[in-house]
Amino acid sequence: QSTHLNADSLLWENPAILVQGKPVLWATWVAGDICRIGDVWGPEGVLSFTTLWENFDLPSAEFLHYLQMKHSLSQRRALTPGMLQTSPINELQRTLVGKRGVVSKIYAFLLKKRSPCREGTRKAWEVEFELTFTEDVWEEALVSTLAAGTNIKSRLIQFKIVNRIYWTPAKLSSAKLLDTDRCWRCDTERGSLLHMLWACSKLQHYWTQICTFLGSLVEIDAVDNPLACVLGVGIKGAKLPKGEIRFVKMALVIAKRVISRHWQHVLSPTFQEWFLAMAETATHERVILKVRNKLDLFNKVWSGFLPGT
Numbered sequence: 001q002s003t004h005l006n007a008d009s010l011l012w013e014n015p016a017i018l019v020q021g022k023p024v025l026w027a028t029w030v031a032g033d034i035c036r037i038g039d040v041w042g043p044e045g046v047l048s049f050t051t052l053w054e055n056f057d058l059p060s061a062e063f064l065h066y067l068q069m070k071h072s073l074s075q076r077r078a079l080t081p082g083m084l085q086t087s088p089i090n091e092l093q094r095t096l097v098g099k100r101g102v103v104s105k106i107y108a109f110l111l112k113k114r115s116p117c118r119e120g121t122r123k124a125w126e127v128e129f130e131l132t133f134t135e136d137v138w139e140e141a142l143v144s145t146l147a148a149g150t151n152i153k154s155r156l157i158q159f160k161i162v163n164r165i166y167w168t169p170a171k172l173s174s175a176k177l178l179d180t181d182r183c184w185r186c187d188t189e190r191g192s193l194l195h196m197l198w199a200c201s202k203l204q205h206y207w208t209q210i211c212t213f214l215g216s217l218v219e220i221d222a223v224d225n226p227l228a229c230v231l232g233v234g235i236k237g238a239k240l241p242k243g244e245i246r247f248v249k250m251a252l253v254i255a256k257r258v259i260s261r262h263w264q265h266v267l268s269p270t271f272q273e274w275f276l277a278m279a280e281t282a283t284h285e286r287v288i289l290k291v292r293n294k295l296d297l298f299n300k301v302w303s304g305f306l307p308g309t
């Protein structure tokens, strides 16, 4: 949807901009050369009607349309006041118009578009873990998103965890959105991300049960540590096949998925909930592994969840 909501997106017949449920096309506005979202967007969101009237000679009879447009754009949470994202393609085109050396310019453009810097995120984790990550550890944490299984929701959860996107009591209180930074469950410790996902005393039983159960299914080195359970790092075992490592990583992500269902709740997640979530995933994984002709692997690692397979 973001392709419909950047500065270069057309206002007209745009499926993301609806007035009374439908995309619109207003001839008077087009005649006045108002075409792109960027034309009506300023540092504080939608420009005032007076500004549009001054810049584009928009007739005052269009005021109702203006209110409708303003209302429609304000519904889009992807549009935040301030600078709008430009479309990378249009930006590229603009830098290339009528110029020579096109290929080198494309390269220069692409090199500038590096992935966002994650040093701050890494630092924040290092503070909470009270240790300095080696490059390998941090790399492994970053790719743990991809090892979270085939389920897109699980991948998203791992991504949000590693990138620290969750709102914790600590984060909310430092943003002055909450009076206290105490954990929602135990109400005694500071609710940092590591605490909310792992260190909380109210989670100990949950994690112990899961890790013990996983240890009984596959010959894995102990995973009952926060690096493995939270960041998906260091999950290994002597001669442990890839498929089983993948299974353990997925199981740990599902454990966090169940925790996230209880976000902001006093009640702790339970082993039973995790077990049910695993059984649901098993059905999905069975199809995938069958297609890949690895049903024996499926039976080996998942049989603990599906009696009778």
Ligand SMILES: [Zn+2]
Pocket: 183, 184, 185, 186, 187, 188, 189, 195, 199, 200, 201, 202
């Ligand atoms: Zn707690």
